[in-house]
Amino acid sequence: MAIVINGKAIAQSIRDDLTVKVTKLKEKGITPTLAVILVGEDPASLSYITGKEKALAQTGMESRERRLPADSSEAQLLQLIAGFNTDPSIHGILVQLPLPAHINTERVICAIDPAKDVDGFHPMSVGNAVLDRAGFIPCTPQGIVVLLQESQIPIAGADLVIVGRSNLVGKPLANLLSRRSLNATVTLCHTGTRDLAAHTRRADILIAAIGKPRFITADMVRSGAVVVDVGVNRVPDIHAKNGYRLCGDVDYEPVGEKASHITPVPGGVGPLTITMLLKNVIDAAAALAET
Ligand code: GUN
Secondary structure, eight states: OOEEOOHHHHHHHHHHHHHHHHHHHHHTTOOOEEEEEEESOOHHHHHHHHHHHHHHHHTTOEEEEEEEOTTOOHHHHHHHHHHHHHOTTOOEEEEOSSOOTTSOHHHHHHHSOGGGOTTOOSHHHHHHHHTTOSSOOOHHHHHHHHHHHHTTOOOTTOEEEEEOOOTTTHHHHHHHHTSTTTOOEEEEEOTTOSSHHHHHTTOSEEEEOSOSTTOBOGGGSOTTOEEEEOOOEEEEOTTSTTSEEEEOSBOHHHHHHHOSEEOOSSSSHHHHHHHHHHHHHHHHHHHHHHO
């Protein structure tokens, strides 16, 4: 049986340290503040931003939430972002994705001041990350690295296979883990990969970021591998009080029989993602205070 990596506990110990940093900034008159923008009423997005705002409050930080109706224009959203860009009391700006189809996500991301881009999605942040320069790194990839490090899993030299090439997770994670400072041998698999299982079975560390429930089955995993499940899928469940339950991209129980370590869903990667957002907001506030 695999060791279940307790993301919640790891996240909490990091948040304790972050709370100390927030207290120090507050002593200098700075309260790290995140602007959170949600367009529409997607229930999953709503639940994500609530979780983020709660974590900010618990760490002593503030959030300023703005909700726009689903039929808002792109111009309205861009105007809101422009206001936050020039507001000195706002240190970070987060536009919850996905956006409604009539809004151009790329234009919206590009409108955020890179100094407040705590999601690390702006092309300037992406470029800085690829070049290993200072800048914001997306929260989920950063959280996965911390989760592995805090669990004492060797990364340097590991055969590390990522399934899924999204801009939010797969691509930035592949870049981060192949940095000299982390030194993993990274394979990035996607829908065009031939014989996917041949790749996943080679992995010392397998990271599933596909967005399909239970996609990674036990036959795709090598005995003793470390399995990180990034998926958060809502699957119908008549026994659950809200009619659904959360399920990862990994077929959890059978894969848990084979793996050496596995992350649960929920309670694995998710708490670390939010924790890295907290860290990025604190870094943004500290950097803006110095300018
Ligand atoms: N939607 C899913 N994950 C994220 C995230 O990390 N940031 C934002 N802004 N939207 C998301």
